[in-house]
Each structure stands twice: as structure tokens, then as C-alpha cells.
Amino acid sequence: MAVELKMPALSPTMEEGTLAKWLVKEGDAVKSGDILAEIETDKATMEYEAVDEGTISKILVAEGTDGVKVGTAIALMNGEGESAAPGAAPADTTEAASPAGAPGEAAPPTPSDQQTQVTGVELPKQQQQPESGAQQLTAAAAQTRTDPQVPAGTATQNVTVREALRDAMAEEMRRDERVFVMGEEVAQYQGAYKVTQGLLDEFGPKRVVDTPITEYGFAGLGSGAAMGGLRPIIEFMTFNFAMQAIDHIINSAAKTNYMSGGQMRCPIVFRGPNGAASRVAAQHSQNYGPWYASVPGLVVIAPYDAADAKGLLKAAIRSEDPVVFLENELLYGHHFDVPQVDDWVLPIGKARVMREGKDVTIVSYSIGVGVALEAAETLAGQGIDAEVIDLRTLRPLDRQAVLTSLAKTNRMVVVEEGWPTCSISSEIMAICMEEGFDDLDAPVMRVTDADVPLPYAANLEKLALIKADDVVQATKAVCYR
């Protein structure tokens, strides 16, 4: 009985991949452990291994095919014997040791995947891969708008957030010899999330520096190099690991200019993915925006789309101040238009109106912006015209943009992929109370993640993370609808 071999999920966030190469052909007998194909994910090229014995009866997806969705049947195999349960398990071709749970490690096939392979019966998609909280976050990201500030007629290029970040670094490295990138797997591995892909080739090991797994050490080393006059970009594989280094970010980098009476600066960028990823549970899923935004002496940026990621990262690298640049893993692979101008640098500290509206303001940042935009579309269908503001910079916060919009709509909802307590949304609500009280026609409401460590189980994760429906409900509530 022929069974389907399916496109495997080879990373926690992989939704599709490229079938780069078949290493078997139709009619080949394979046994457990044989490499069947090479598959490029958003992070790496992985080998796709046979789990059981059988014969490849038909190849359904030709090599070189891009955008093959996870779960798509890519080949048929005839099992040998009743108990044969052909399937495939991914094997990481890289030899680098990654910390537990770090990217680069293949996700094990889910139980429902195996079930599908055994029976050969197509289950509904949501049962094959339980819908995770991350999916509800990224579904919203598809509905993105281009930067309204770009003059009409400017040519744009459609790139991923990942490419935009890489381009920003490469451009600044070409421009300024003092700029270098340092972190775990940034050079030879080409970036744990491929954000630094190609930089080693262009700039060499002097300026693209692989470190040992030693966050506290290299955050301090980078800060010292910045004090000495260089322009370090310190990549944290994720900001969860920066907890080991937070002393240097705050006590060394943020306070130096003040403590020295303006004499000694620390122009450094600490960057990396922040916030919930997908199914990586509590220790790898946290939004540190509110933590860093509470610290005077830091600039904190959390962009949503590729244009902002590029323009603000370039601004961050040029800044004389220490910058915490919070990216989002779930957005790395998403495409957005980036204006094709010679030097795309955006102002730090300025929010952006993502969607104009007159009835209510929805304020968000980072991945929450996509959720807010999706909610705004739904609300439009219900006769509520929502304005969506992307804060982009969390410190210094663009209070004026928030208050101006509040004065226009008189109602506000804050959307934050993070915990509610002592959050950016708390701060926005306080600003509205203190400085916009007379403009309020309703209490400001917020939609945030549940006030719990992020759970692993798909259904619980989904419950914990923000979703557009909740934003719709909250927005209707402040509109008394």
C-alpha cells in the first residue's frame, strides 16, 4: 500500500520550504536512515531521512520547487510488509552544538503526522498540525500595509524582514569600518535564524565574529568595545538568553553616558528575536519590551515590517546611544515592501499610522501590529473605522502620536504580545490618563497575552496569546457597541 511522504516541519516556525534536491529516484529501494532529499527551510538546509524501508514509487514534487507547504505529499512509497510505516524524520546536517531548544534543532514529527503516514488518510489540516498560538499571530501579518510615509511613485522591493535586517547591517558595515557583528553562530553558521547570512563572506571573520556560548561575556565585551570607540552589533540568538547579559545592557551600556557626565558613550546595538515564537514554551517565549523600555539611557526599538526593520536598524547602528533592537522570529520570513532608496534610514522615536480611522485607535508594536490590522479589517466590516498606530520605538515613546490619535478618535485599545502587568500597554494607559483624560470617551482597554508563563500545548498556547477576535471585542467594548 502506497503511503505519502510529506513535507516535514524542520523548525518550530517553518510553514513552507524549498525541496532543494532529491537524493533518490523513483524505483529506488530505501531503508531507515537513508537520506531522501535536501530541504531548505527558512533557517538552514536540512536532510530528510527515511524512517522505514520501502521503495519510492512516485515523486510528487520535483526538486527545485519553492514554497512547498509543510504537510504536502512530496513522494509516494511502497512499504515492505504489513507493519511498514514509512515516514521521515528530519536530521540536522549541521554539526554545531546548539543550546537546548535553540533554532537549528529539528522539531520532532507530531503524533498526528505519524498517524497520517500510517493510515495514509488525509486528516483535516488543523488536525495534522494543531493550530498554534503563533499561527494566529502570523495569519495577521499577511494583511500588511506599506509604509504610508513613502511618497507615491517610489519603487519598492518585496523582501523578508530577515533580508531587510541583513541588508541594514551590510549597508552600515560598508559605510563604517567600526561596525562589526558579534554573537553565537553569526558567521560560519550564517546566523541561527539566517539574519546574518552572507555577512561573513563579504566582511570576513574580523568583522563577523562567532562567539562561544557566553552571553554575559560577549555583551560585556561588546559594551567595552563600544566604550573604546567601535560600533558593535551584538546578536543574541534570542532575547531570552540576554537575561544572562542584562547586567551589561543596563548597568554598563545604558548608564555610562550619564555616569560619566556625557564623557563616555556606549554606541552599541543589542539585537535578536524577542517575544513568543512557536511551541517553544515558557523559557524561550517572552517579550522583553517592557523590561528594557523602563530603563533610562536605552533606546528600545521593536519594528513590525521589513521597511521599518531596515530603516530603524540602520538608524540604531548610527546612533550614539545604546539600542535594544527587538525583532520577532515569527515575522522574519514574512515579505513586505521596502522602498528602494539609496539610504533608507527612519527616525527613532516616531510612531507610524498604519491605518487611518476615525472611530477608535488601536495602538500596538511588533507582531501585535499585524493582529491589530486584522482586527481593524474585521471592524471595518462592522461599521467601525479603526486607526492603527505602530509605536515602532518603545523608548523614547512617541506620546504625541498616541495623544493626537486619541484626540481624534476619543477611544483606545492597546494590543501587546506580552504580559499585561507593568507593560507597554500599562504605560500607554497611564499616558492617556495623565495627558489625554479630557479626550477619553471610554476607558482605555488592552488586549495582552495571558498573565502566565507561555505553555507548550498548542491549545493552551493559543489561549495565552493575543488574537484578532479579542481585539475586535475590546474595540467594540470601548465603542459601546
Place this chain on the structure above:
Amino acid sequence: MARSAKQAAQPAVPLTPNRERPQEPKRYEASKEELLDFYKQMLLIRRFEERAGQLYGLGLIGGFCHLYIGQEAVAVGLQSAMTVGKDSVITGYRDHGHMLAYGIDPEVIMAELTGRAAGISKGKGGSMHMFSVEHGFYGGHGIVGAQVSLGTGLAFKHQYSEDGGVCLTYFGDGAANQGQVYESFNMAELWKLPIVYAIENNHYAMGTSVDRSASEPDFYKRGESFRIPGIQVDGMDVLAVRGAAQEALEWTRSGKGPIILELKTYRYRGHSMSDPAKYRTREEVQSYRENQDPIDRAGKELQAMGVAEDELKAIDKEIKDIVVQAAKFAEDAPEPEAAELATDVLVERY
């Protein structure tokens, strides 16, 4: 068990070095003029710190104030071998002596201690947070051990810029137990960074003696598992320190990477002004003061070289005047303007 016990009882076989090691440093042969200069610098630190202690008692200096009295030979011996403007120095919170040894004006240091606008950090840093980028003095850091990673970054900068500089990174026996020290050691040796780690072992991490806190009390060995060589030095003898500094600088300047100097020293005062120092005996302190004082030792050596006692007294007077003037400056200088509260938080405006 019996077998291993028997083996352990056998005399230790001398270790064969498995890699190149620095030479055993020679005590520096100073000319009379050089030794006089070291003497003056050590005396300046001593008198400056004594005066700072007095000002603290008068309430003119607040917060934490960590005095360097007793350890003067370390800063002077090491920094006299360095080049201001080319090399860099970074240290922890006990930083007054290291600044003075780098030729930074005592007036602006004392004015920082009293929290005045004329202070080197405009009165916003205080005793533990002072910097002079102009001199290549990068602080003055209050978090124990932080300067070790930061200093490793300064060494990275020297290597990256190919400016020929070396970073001298000071830390104490207490900081030597911090994890980031070893993270830094690893990277420094991996990348052969030009850095001298100077561990000032004054025997007490605040009130905890080395015996109670260090499983390996010989701090010069702390780099062994990273292949960083170390040298133990009499930190109460300025010429021994200077000799070791030269050996260490030669090692790291020639591209051989980091090196550790353990300077055995002693602080006469408490950890900070508020420390009654009940964790050690008066006799212990007295013994160091009487038998090992670095300034007395240099003074005696100068006399043996033919310097008259009157000449030393004249130096004492000269130093005293400098310190009196620094204290007067620090007391008279105005406090920072209220508007300074909000300046220097960020460099740029956004």
C-alpha cells in the same frame, strides 16, 4: 582507595610546561629619579585617600567610598609601565588610586567625590563611576567583575583598530569568583587579545577572606584551564610590580594573548568607609603597615640611594599641598545645576 592514597602521598613530579610561559619577572632596576617619581605618586594616592576619608567623616563625601590605602604600589608599578593615550585602563569601584596613577588631575577627582559640577563626571557618577576617555581610563565600574568583560572589549578594540594598545584590567580577589571573568578569559585567549588581567589580591572580598571564598587561592593560576599564564607578584613592592608589568606587557604586545598578574597586596582601611573591618585582627593590619608598607619601603630604598631625609620631607610637603588644594577645590566648587538632572541620559535627541 589505598592505591590512590599511596599515589597521592608520593612526592609531586614537577610539571613539564606544555606551552610557552612568560619569564620569571625581574625586579625593576629604577634610577633614583624614577624611584622618586614612583614614591611621589604613591604618596599622592596615600595622602589623597586619607583626605578623602576625612571629607567622608565630615559628610562632604557620601555613599560608598572605597579607599586604596596600602595598595599604592600596584597602581603605580603597573601604570608607570603603560603609555597614556595608547593603552587603556579599566577598574572596579576602588578607582581613585588608579586614576591618580594615570596622571588625572586630583582636583576633578576629589570634586567628583564631593558631588560637584566640576567633578570629572559632573558630579553625576561619584566615587565608583569616574572616567577619562582622554587618558584612556575607562572607569570606575560599580558592579563587581563587570570591568573584566568590558576591559576584554577594550582589548578587542585595540586589536580591531590595530592601534598597538594594551588594556590593563584590574579586579580583586572577590571579583575573581564571578562567572563573567571566565567567559572573558576564554574569549581573550581564543582571540589572543592584548590584555593584562591584574588581580589585586588584598585578601578580603569585602569581609570574606580568600580562605573562605576561593577554592584556588592562588589567583595567578586561575587562567590555567584557558591556557592563560599567570605570575604572582609582591604587590607591596613597587619595583617588583613594575618589573612584572614589563614582562606582562611584553608578552601581550608580542601577540601572545592575555596574561594574568596576581598582585599580593593589602588594604589598610575597611572595604568601604562604613566597614568596621572586624573580620581581621588589628595585629594583622599593623604587621602589614610596619613591615611591608610600599611607601616606607620605597623611602628606605631612596635613602639607601643617597636621597636625604629632608628631600623626602620636602616631597611630603609638596604632596600635602596638592591634596589640600584638591580638597579645597572640591569643597568650594558648586553643586551641579538642577538642569543637569536630565542631561546626558541619551547622547542624541529623538
